[in-house]
Amino acid sequence: MNNSEQARQKQAIALRYDQQTQQAPKVVAKGSGYVAEQILATAAQHAVPVYKDTALASLLMAVELDKEIPPELYQVVAEVLAYIYRVDRRFVGSKG
Template identity: 45%
Template sequence: MQKAIALRYDYSSAPTVTAKGSGKIAEKIMAVAKENDVLLHQSPELVEMLSSLELGEEIPEALYLAVAEIIAFAHNLKKHQW
């Protein structure tokens, strides 16, 4: 079953979980992300680790590097968009 996690990062603290779900909810999360030009990144392993977090909870320190790489990639993409 499809799962999705949405993170928010405001550059002042660790990224937090803003939405999560599976099935139809995951599809809606991804649709809203696409509508708002938010990068979608597929990593089933990372989604599994993040899905145990509660809404509003910061990601654990053990996942900082993995999430930071995704954020840096997304930021770099935005800088190079025409």
């Protein structure tokens, strides 16, 4: 596979964040191609909202597994988490 094929390959990153026990979100899963598809399938199975941003995904792929995101990404990841929180609240609200 050449560099342009790798660049087009789907990537997925899963973050976990618990405000009470963590200072910043951690990368708990990441991968491309088949692994990315499995991460997305697992998210769908568990009704976990997915946020698509290829530039952010590329940056997060550089973060080691089980490591907190770097401070340079705090702002953009906070915006993503806020978006997901809003989507999740709407979804839960529409079920009741």
